[in-house]
Amino acid sequence: MANSKVGLARLCVSGLLLCISMSAATQSSASQTHPIAQQLFIQGDELIKQDQFTRGISLLEKAASKGHAQAAFELASLYEAGLVVEEDTRLAIKYYEMAVRKGYRDAHFNLALLLSSPFTPNNDLSRAREVVEVIADQGDIEAQFLLANLMKKKLHDAPSKPGKAFYWLQHAANSGHGKAQYQLATEYMKGLHVSRSAKTAFKWFNRAAMQNVAEAHYNLALMHEKGDGVAQDMAKAVEWYESAAELGSVNAQQNLGLKYLAGEGVEPMPRQAIKYLSKAANSGSTESQLLLAKVYQSGYQDLIKVDLINAETWFLRAARKGVAEAQYELALMLRDRNDSEGAELWGRRAIAGGHLAAAKLYQ
Known part of the structure; x- marks a missing residue:
């Protein structure tokens, strides 16, 4: 063994x-x-x-x-x-x-x-809910949170029960469960199974943020930036973006990178832009990988110098994940340095991904 x-x-x-x-x-x-x-x-x-x-x-x-x-x-x-x-x-x-x-x-x-798993033979969502409800009724907040999510599911003859899901989500959130607070805020923000209330969403995002739920920080940043449920305040938005980014929110890392790159609401800071975009890219964001590659490929307003080695590295990472635009750009770079075999490989993959310019290149 x-x-x-x-x-x-x-x-x-x-x-x-x-x-x-x-x-x-x-x-x-x-x-x-x-x-x-x-x-x-x-x-x-x-x-x-x-x-x-x-x-x-x-x-x-x-x-x-x-x-x-x-x-x-x-x-x-x-x-x-x-x-x-x-x-x-x-x-x-x-x-x-x-x-x-x-x-x-x-x-x-x-x-x-x-x-409750669809992969379990003879699964039984109704029984799964019964089992969890026993301890949810006893005040176990993890059970309440799990039960809320089980009520959202549907499996075979067991339908979803959004009303009961919301009921248990509220219980868990009121008892201090951070992820439940975040989910509850999201439901109020989107108006899911409850009337939309940005102010109530803001309250619950704040509570979840106090428990270091990264995406709660990110949503508070968005709300401050847009003035949704709270007075518009770009300085506070940036603070929340930064705390969300440090907690690992890929969305916040990418948004913050773009803001520091373009000087949107902050002073242009290329090093900070590269720092946050790199974090998002290293976390698997293909959008950030592609953006970094293009920034290094062309430079940016004399603030970031052209770096073709880094450009090719990031195009390759995005290309390997199936991003057709990255595959096309990588093919062009390889063709320019006379690597016809590599260029055709990535060009054909870009074509398979529906990239029109690649299709014209390899007609």
């Missing part, structure tokens, strides 16, 4: 695999478990750590059959991931259900995610 799978198996038995979160206070404690079941679990755990998987799994199964919730949870995780044992969704569901009946918190999450 590969070392990586052995390591994952050990993680699983330590309760670290496939969990949304883990809190000892919310799980079934050993004191609530039959002493024999607890001993079987400890022995099985130790055997698996020693790579004695068959014996370890057998003891975990015995512990689970005697009502040991964590043993059932670990077995379910192993069967779901196909570690140590053959992957078996049916057995994973069986053991998750056993753990759920014993009140094991993380089993509720894992079972719901498994049952």
Whole structure:
């Protein structure tokens, strides 16, 4: 067995695999478990750590059959991931259900995610919602957030329930869940299942921003820039763009790069422009990759010098991701340095991507 799978198996038995979160206070404690079941679990755990998987799994199964919730949870995780044992969704569901009946918190999450997946045989979105609602009703904000998203989904005969989704999203947001606050703000901003209210959206974006949700910072920047839900203030917009960019928002990085490049609302600062555009490009934004390539290819208002090596590097990165314009420009650069084979390769790919100028070039 590969070392990586052995390591994952050990993680699983330590309760670290496939969990949304883990809190000892919310799980079934050993004191609530039959002493024999607890001993079987400890022995099985130790055997698996020693790579004695068959014996370890057998003891975990015995512990689970005697009502040991964590043993059932670990077995379910192993069967779901196909570690140590053959992957078996049916057995994973069986053991998750056993753990759920014993009140094991993380089993509720894992079972719901498994049952709500379109790739799970005999999936059951209605059951997934029921499983999560048990702990959502108990005030678990992660469960409330997950339940809100499960209510948005539809699968087979289970329709989406936007009203209930909004209800649980509000609960999670009011309880301080950052991502729920961001989603709620977005619904008010777009007027989804609720009357549009930019002011209410602004309030919830602010709350999410306080929890360092990057896209909340970005949306606050947009709102300040446009004067939507708040007084227009370009200086504050730039502050929010910068904080969003530092938190990893690719949208903010690209917008900020463009602003520093063009001097829109800020002094033109080419180094800052390149810094933020490079961050976005390195995060995978093909738009930023293409923009950087063109800036280096032609220079920019005597502020950024022509750099054909960097231009080709960024055209190549975007071209490899299927950007037809980058493929075309790369073909031209290669043709100019007499690399006819490389030029034709990228030119043909640009044609396949629907680039009209490339089609004329290689008629």
